[in-house]
Amino acid sequence: MPTRDSARTSSGVSEASRLLVRSRRRPAIAALAALCIAAGLAGRPARADDVSYLATDGYFDVSRIDSVNFAIHEPHYWQQNVAYVLKGETRAILFDTGSGTRNMAFIADKVTKKPMTAVASHMHYDHIGSHASFQQVAMIDLPETRAATHDNWYSPPLAKSLGPLTHGFRVTEWWKPGDVIDIGGRKIEIVHIPGHSSDSIALVERASGYAWVGDHLYGGTLLANLPGADLARYLESTRKLLDDFPEIRTVFGAHEKGRLPRESLVALQDALSAIIEHRAQGERIWWLGWMVSRYPFENFTILAAAP
Numbered sequence: 001m002p003t004r005d006s007a008r009t010s011s012g013v014s015e016a017s018r019l020l021v022r023s024r025r026r027p028a029i030a031a032l033a034a035l036c037i038a039a040g041l042a043g044r045p046a047r048a049d050d051v052s053y054l055a056t057d058g059y060f061d062v063s064r065i066d067s068v069n070f071a072i073h074e075p076h077y078w079q080q081n082v083a084y085v086l087k088g089e090t091r092a093i094l095f096d097t098g099s100g101t102r103n104m105a106f107i108a109d110k111v112t113k114k115p116m117t118a119v120a121s122h123m124h125y126d127h128i129g130s131h132a133s134f135q136q137v138a139m140i141d142l143p144e145t146r147a148a149t150h151d152n153w154y155s156p157p158l159a160k161s162l163g164p165l166t167h168g169f170r171v172t173e174w175w176k177p178g179d180v181i182d183i184g185g186r187k188i189e190i191v192h193i194p195g196h197s198s199d200s201i202a203l204v205e206r207a208s209g210y211a212w213v214g215d216h217l218y219g220g221t222l223l224a225n226l227p228g229a230d231l232a233r234y235l236e237s238t239r240k241l242l243d244d245f246p247e248i249r250t251v252f253g254a255h256e257k258g259r260l261p262r263e264s265l266v267a268l269q270d271a272l273s274a275i276i277e278h279r280a281q282g283e284r285i286w287w288l289g290w291m292v293s294r295y296p297f298e299n300f301t302i303l304a305a306a307p
């Protein structure tokens, strides 16, 4: 899995293969490396059809949500990542920096000239791919992210990034769960939403009714099966978003069909409850080398660890 322009495609894959060979005695790491290799090879170029595009550089597409919110799509990447720019009067937030297949810094700079702070929805490799190229990087303040940061440098543990070639980056700011970040005329609340991963966060703006939720929810295949995922916490976090933020009207996710209405959060809450209480009908499938249970619902599918 390449994480920078300098290490992409064939050289990145062969490097990952070498790591796979080296880690034969460590099955968990080998499995993760295999996941990355498979991810890099599984090309699935596609384009979300629910947005109009402002600009493209041939790899990234930029779309305007409204005058102060933008999406940066990676339609040719197999997971169809979507990152978001929230523009305030004094600064901007970039929520996720992509897979790292191409550096996102150049296109992000075209979206706004406001001082930009990158922050990841969570530490999986495909959300922090260009973090190292940003001068201002905020990090969710959790014991686990503090433990992986030394002298302000975050070195992603493989168990958190799931990508053996993921680069570290400098942390310039720590945001605690519950913090409200004022970006100039806009107040953005930081919400810890473990479930997809233990370090997942959402950004919520009560005034607009917008919530950016990373991999917690989008119109596609939601992964509750990866190392660090937890169905009970996934449900608890979904309830927290619904109960603590009645203002939320629109949810923006980090892959595939990113924009969904509040009702999808309710549907996610129902779906997770049904899985946990064994009321949902799942089928066992092989997914990137793992046996998982696949639960199809109306607007999304959930993969969970096979019972």
Ligand SMILES: [Zn+2]
Residues within 6 Å of the ligand: 122, 124, 196, 197, 215
């Ligand atoms: Zn993820």
